[in-house]
Amino acid sequence: MDNFHELLLNRRSIRKYTDQKVDPEDVRLILESALTAPSSKGARSWQFIVVEDREMLDHLSGCKSNYAASMSTAPLAVVVTADITKSEAWIEDASVAASFMQLQVAALGLGSCWVEVRDRYRDDGEPAEDYVRQALGIPEEFGVLCIITIGHKNEERRPIDPAKLQWEKVHIGKWRNEQ
Numbered sequence: 001m002d003n004f005h006e007l008l009l010n011r012r013s014i015r016k017y018t019d020q021k022v023d024p025e026d027v028r029l030i031l032e033s034a035l036t037a038p039s040s041k042g043a044r045s046w047q048f049i050v051v052e053d054r055e056m057l058d059h060l061s062g063c064k065s066n067y068a069a070s071m072s073t074a075p076l077a078v079v080v081t082a083d084i085t086k087s088e089a090w091i092e093d094a095s096v097a098a099s100f101m102q103l104q105v106a107a108l109g110l111g112s113c114w115v116e117v118r119d120r121y122r123d124d125g126e127p128a129e130d131y132v133r134q135a136l137g138i139p140e141e142f143g144v145l146c147i148i149t150i151g152h153k154n155e156e157r158r159p160i161d162p163a164k165l166q167w168e169k170v171h172i173g174k175w176r177n178e179q
């Protein structure tokens with residue numbers, strides 16, 4: 001997509017993917033986008049784990065009881081972690097990197113979905129972070145923010161309608177209660 005504004009309107013969360021693998025060159029571009037992300041004090045506290053193994057993706061989909069469905073068809077997922085001892089802004093660092101990846105994915109015409117891991121739980125009470133950390137051997141000092149599922153879209157999502165944007169949430173000059 002050439003036009004950035006058009007890209008923003010067309011990026012929607014995709015939770016159903018085809019079987020087609022993501023081209024390795026596209027995977028590289030997606031990871032590169034994460035590595036270009038700004039971070040607090042330039043700490044670059046993030047680290048990313050690329051998962052393409054079907055069995056592991058299925059296992060990771062069990063990290064929480066709901067809203068992990070996009071993992072069951074995704075051919076690719078990037079687990080977004082950051083070193084909590086390196087930056088008090090690790091959540092922000094990791095969030096920006098995750099968002100950059102979602103935009104790069106959209107620019108490639110692929111789909112993605114953010115699966116929240118931090119502060120989410122399985123039905124048995126186990127924190128999703130511990131489950132993912134254990135499955136992938138992630139060190140204890142790394143927080144696991146989310147998993148970005150990625151693949152070729154297998155569902156149609158309507159673009160965002162600019163006429164429906166919540167402009168009332170934008171205050172000009174100072175906070176105003178009346179809109």
Ligand SMILES: Cc1cc2nc3c(=O)[nH]c(=O)nc-3n(C[C@H](O)[C@H](O)[C@H](O)COP(=O)(O)O)c2cc1C
Binds near residue numbers: 014015067069113114
């Ligand atoms: C912080 C954050 C957490 C999210 N967690 C999940 C999730 O766990 N599972 C999921 O399917 N979608 C998740 N999403 C995607 C949102 O549900 C989605 O962005 C929202 O409904 C708006 O839809 P859109 O992305 O298609 O515009 C998350 C998005 C963000 C930014």
